[in-house]
Amino acid sequence: MVSQNVVVSDVTTGIITVSTVSNSSVFTPSAQKPPTAPGHISVSKKKLLKSLEINGDQSQRLTSWVDSMRASSPTHLKSLPSLSSEAELNSWLKRHPSALDMFERIIEAARGKEIVMFLDYDGTLSPIVSDPDRAFISSKMRRTVKKLAKCFPTSIVTGRCIDKVYSFVKLAELYYAGSHGMDIKGPTKGFSRYNKDKPSVLYQPAGDFLPMIDEVFKQLVEKTKSTPGAKVENNKFCLSVHFRCVDEKKWSELALKVRSVVNNYPTLKLSQGRKVFEIRPMIKWDKGKALEFLLESLGFDNSSDVFPIYIGDDRTDEDAFKLLQERGQGLGLLVSKFPKDTNASYSLQDPLEVMDFLRRLVEWKQIQQ
Numbered sequence: 422m423v424s425q426n427v428v429v430s431d432v433t434t435g436i437i438t439v440s441t442v443s444n445s446s447v448f449t450p451s452a453q454k455p456p457t458a459p460g461h462i463s464v465s466k467k468k469l470l471k472s473l474e475i476n477g478d479q480s481q482r483l484t485s486w487v488d489s490m491r492a493s494s495p496t497h498l499k500s501l502p503s504l505s506s507e508a509e510l511n512s513w514l515k516r517h518p519s520a521l522d523m524f525e526r527i528i529e530a531a532r533g534k535e536i537v538m539f540l541d542y543d544g545t546l547s548p549i550v551s552d553p554d555r556a557f558i559s560s561k562m563r564r565t566v567k568k569l570a571k572c573f574p575t576s577i578v579t580g581r582c583i584d585k586v587y588s589f590v591k592l593a594e595l596y597y598a599g600s601h602g603m604d605i606k607g608p609t610k611g612f613s614r615y616n617k618d619k620p621s622v623l624y625q626p627a628g629d630f631l632p633m634i635d636e637v638f639k640q641l642v643e644k645t646k647s648t649p650g651a652k653v654e655n656n657k658f659c660l661s662v663h664f665r666c667v668d669e670k671k672w673s674e675l676a677l678k679v680r681s682v683v684n685n686y687p688t689l690k691l692s693q694g695r696k697v698f699e700i701r702p703m704i705k706w707d708k709g710k711a712l713e714f715l716l717e718s719l720g721f722d723n724s725s726d727v728f729p730i731y732i733g734d735d736r737t738d739e740d741a742f743k744l745l746q747e748r749g750q751g752l753g754l755l756v757s758k759f760p761k762d763t764n765a766s767y768s769l770q771d772p773l774e775v776m777d778f779l780r781r782l783v784e785w786k787q788i789q790q
């Protein structure tokens with residue numbers, strides 16, 4: 422069966438649609454609309470005409486990108502509750518119960534072990550907001566994390582660069598693993614109970630990539646400046662291209678622009694987070710590796726007496742959940758209101774529930790002392 426790209430212009434919306442069809446479904450003039458395949462690609466006419474050499478494979482890949490761009494925003498999928506979504510949620514919650522409901526069971530599993538805390542930032546300690554520069558942590562949450570760090574070694578593990586996340590969190594007593602774990606720093610001297618003699622910078626496995634990341638940052642800024650709402654963020658060892666404020670009709674066009682830059686750098690990989698494209702060095706390092714590195718730095722490498730708890734909300738946190746599962750140690754807690762495929766054991770709905778959970782841990786620890 423022969424496949425070909427078919428281009429159809431929708432007169433009402435002015436949108437051009439590209440679909441890959443087989444010869445058995447080529448349109449007749451009287452049937453000008455293609456069958457609406459799930460995740461069909463829409464791009465602005467001008468851009469599309471320029472990129473008409475798109476072959477079937479590329480078109481398919483773009484289709485799945487746009488599908489997953491939509492999926493990165495589960496809230497709009499669930500804005501109309503239905504019986505099936507409620508049943509789905511209940512069955513998911515049976516598999517990933519609330520960590521608040523399971524609190525007693527969690528501390529029972531941790532009894533006699535040293536709890537070590539790992540916290541993602543966006544969507545975990547601070548609510549998701551449309552402007553990434555204004556994702557502030559509340560002062561209540563800051564106070565809670567401060568108390569937590571007095572009870573347990575505590576790290577922030579984030580896709581952000583350390584300087585940025587530090588400007589939000591402002592707690593010198595924490596460990597920070599920025600750039601998806603590729604930039605690890607210990608507490609400022611004088612603040613650590615655990616690692617007094619270690620230098621502040623602990624590990625930067627992607628140091629050689631800095632010039633390339635800066636170069637790609639400039640190119641992405643240039644390439645995306647004509648897309649209203651797009652924002653490129655320099656996270657030091659990795660980059661983010663935000664599309665939360667971009668009109669959905671422009672998403673595929675933006676995806677093409679980002680791809681056209683990143684394709685010239687085979688040592689970089691492109692992935693998706695919550696309404697964001699993430700570009701980072703293709704090295705075997707992720708939040709899971711960072712967690713392992715931090716446990717080792719804290720002296721818990723071969724210890725069976727450690728109970729790491731990792732709380733996070735997005736796909737990059739899955740590497741850490743998976744690692745804990747493989748080690749058979751501690752727990753992963755996913756922050757989500759909606760069912761998601763996850764390697765985490767338990768769930769929390771939002772940063773407010775995260776704060777509740779952290780407070781209960783602090784209270785429990787204080788009673789023990």
Ligand SMILES: O=P(O)(O)OC[C@H]1O[C@H](O[C@H]2O[C@H](CO)[C@@H](O)[C@H](O)[C@H]2O)[C@H](O)[C@@H](O)[C@@H]1O
Nearest residue numbers: 542543549550551553556579580661665695697
């Ligand atoms: O590992 P994280 O701490 O979760 O960082 C992942 C990305 O978080 C930020 O973007 C997300 O939060 C923004 C603020 O709420 C929101 O506007 C955006 O849509 C989310 O994707 C951060 O800006 C990115 O650089 C991180 O990669």
